Amino acid sequence: MAAETAPVLINHMTIQPNPAISLASINSPSIINPNDSVVAVEADEIPTVDYFMLFSDDFDERSKALENLGHVCKDFGFFYLVNHGISNGVFEGVFKGLSDFFNPEEIEDRKQYEKKSPTDRIRWALRSSPGENREYLKVIAHPQFHCPSKPAGFSDALEEYFKASREIVKGLGKAVSKGLGFEECYVEKAFKLESGFDMSAMNLYPPNFISKGSIGVPDHTDPGFFVSLIQDVNGGLQILSNSGQCINVNIPHNAIFINLGDHLEILTNGKYKSHVHRVVVDNNKVQRISVATLHGPSLDALVGPAPEFVDESHPPAYRAMTYKQSIEANGGDEIDVQLYIIVAIFSSQVISMNTLKVESLLGMLTIRLQDDNFVKWLFQFRSVRKGYDLFDHLDGTLVCPPKFITTAYKEWIKRAKALVSLLLATLGDEAVEYVVGCEVVSKNNLILTALAGLPAKFSMIRTVIVARETPISLKEFQAQLLAAERTTEDSQSTLNFPMSAILMLTDQLAALFLKLLCLSFINKGMEIFRTIGDIKIMEATMEDLTIGPDIMGIIMANSMAIQMVYLEVQTTMVFLVLDTGATHHMTADLDNLTLVTPFEGNKKITMGQCNKENSTKRKK
Ligand SMILES: O=C(O)CCC(=O)C(=O)O
Numbered sequence: 001m002a003a004e005t006a007p008v009l010i011n012h013m014t015i016q017p018n019p020a021i022s023l024a025s026i027n028s029p030s031i032i033n034p035n036d037s038v039v040a041v042e043a044d045e046i047p048t049v050d051y052f053m054l055f056s057d058d059f060d061e062r063s064k065a066l067e068n069l070g071h072v073c074k075d076f077g078f079f080y081l082v083n084h085g086i087s088n089g090v091f092e093g094v095f096k097g098l099s100d101f102f103n104p105e106e107i108e109d110r111k112q113y114e115k116k117s118p119t120d121r122i123r124w125a126l127r128s129s130p131g132e133n134r135e136y137l138k139v140i141a142h143p144q145f146h147c148p149s150k151p152a153g154f155s156d157a158l159e160e161y162f163k164a165s166r167e168i169v170k171g172l173g174k175a176v177s178k179g180l181g182f183e184e185c186y187v188e189k190a191f192k193l194e195s196g197f198d199m200s201a202m203n204l205y206p207p208n209f210i211s212k213g214s215i216g217v218p219d220h221t222d223p224g225f226f227v228s229l230i231q232d233v234n235g236g237l238q239i240l241s242n243s244g245q246c247i248n249v250n251i252p253h254n255a256i257f258i259n260l261g262d263h264l265e266i267l268t269n270g271k272y273k274s275h276v277h278r279v280v281v282d283n284n285k286v287q288r289i290s291v292a293t294l295h296g297p298s299l300d301a302l303v304g305p306a307p308e309f310v311d312e313s314h315p316p317a318y319r320a321m322t323y324k325q326s327i328e329a330n331g332g333d334e335i336d337v338q339l340y341i342i343v344a345i346f347s348s349q350v351i352s353m354n355t356l357k358v359e360s361l362l363g364m365l366t367i368r369l370q371d372d373n374f375v376k377w378l379f380q381f382r383s384v385r386k387g388y389d390l391f392d393h394l395d396g397t398l399v400c401p402p403k404f405i406t407t408a409y410k411e412w413i414k415r416a417k418a419l420v421s422l423l424l425a426t427l428g429d430e431a432v433e434y435v436v437g438c439e440v441v442s443k444n445n446l447i448l449t450a451l452a453g454l455p456a457k458f459s460m461i462r463t464v465i466v467a468r469e470t471p472i473s474l475k476e477f478q479a480q481l482l483a484a485e486r487t488t489e490d491s492q493s494t495l496n497f498p499m500s501a502i503l504m505l506t507d508q509l510a511a512l513f514l515k516l517l518c519l520s521f522i523n524k525g526m527e528i529f530r531t532i533g534d535i536k537i538m539e540a541t542m543e544d545l546t547i548g549p550d551i552m553g554i555i556m557a558n559s560m561a562i563q564m565v566y567l568e569v570q571t572t573m574v575f576l577v578l579d580t581g582a583t584h585h586m587t588a589d590l591d592n593l594t595l596v597t598p599f600e601g602n603k604k605i606t607m608g609q610c611n612k613e614n615s616t617k618r619k620k
């Protein structure tokens, strides 16, 4: 649970990639950092489950296998399934059919399956953008099986595979139920698996034709119970492990890769979690085909945390809704149920905050932040947050529900505002003077200001975005920045973009944010800010920024002098920059500072890390 992980508001050094990020996610440019700074590791971390053993006649063997399955679901969330009984010939039939279906010469034929309506049963698309590179065919496989009629034999091969894999997933449902200590039809009943809604995404990734790091499928989790995945060749699929490592999935011959779906996470109230994964197409020298089948609950099955997983210390963490509602609430439709992390499973989350009055916490925060007590203040603030489960809200684990879920949305906004007030109310008089800004900026203003602050090499995208008739979302904006960045060789020069130029853009606060936003978006950010006077702003990495849609960025200053908290409340953003550790700032170059009052005298002053130093220049 994220509450166990990093106290992110306070100390960015302790931020860990959140293994539980799936439903808890995230308006994230990338949870698994796509650049080389996160190296995907080889897959000895992926456990194997022997299907046959789960049904062994030997009691001990079976018990051991069931126990192992429980452990694997809880501690990993994905596994290779072997001994499942589907013959290699069935797999080969599917890959042959798909390879023929995706024949490059017959692309015009496939266009008949382009999106027509939300109730399409077969859908085809060719995606080629910096954010996604694949050609896919999606079909509804259950309750009714659908498949293009051509090429010959394709439909039969696919149907045979789907029937067999469905049986296996039903078997896994039994085993999971038993492993959890319930009757064997527990999962089957909860998800109404008899009329379970299975959607299969069959993906073709051409050989590497774009630059290194290209994304085949961006970070996402999949809805449903289990996802079964087969592929013709290894290469490209990566999954984020519980230990925060990005693992290459190299499926053993004839094994099936099983990945837990979001709705198993919901049903078990987070005990079993779905995991973020993606496809990177920078190393596939040959074409790759994969078949990812999302075995879902029945569309009308109401899925919420089951009572067996809810108690005082585990309150319901997700909101119950039907499978269909949850897909739609996330902006999907019945066939495009896969939700990229940008839209995540907002709707699944409960706003378990209504009982808590944030105002009442104020009484517990006895320490007001002053120049010299940052550490104590921090300790108390952290403790209260932790004790009252406010992490979820502050670290982005609890994400803002869509506006149209009115009650939840309003609750969320209320809580966000209350938390900001709480934070502000804990500032002592002196510290308030150091709050260099607190304002609400509209998304459009932010984007415009960000555009204005971009270096010359982005002038093309600036023109394009400004000329748009429809507003651009932050996500799209980010994608455009990424694309523009990729087309330019001299990305490093952005880092050298002078701070002073940025600072001139608007106020100092927005400028700090803009620099952070732009640079982190283009994913170069190890040392984003440099020293300004004695204020050294810590490097921020993508992880720092991608902790959630609602609190997207937290930067903490070296020497605890500056914190910047960026909360996104749907269309508005609240910036809060605290400059706390130092009584005064020193600089070798007065132009670095906007408001300067020279310091006369020889009084001791406190530096960011509580060093006592003399100073001759003062800014306050
Ligand atoms: O192609 C792959 O390996 C994975 C695709 C995937 O994750 C999906 O379609 O949901």
Ligand SMILES: [Fe+2]
Pocket (backbone or CB within 6 Å): 220, 221, 222, 227, 277, 292, 338
């Ligand atoms: Fe997936």
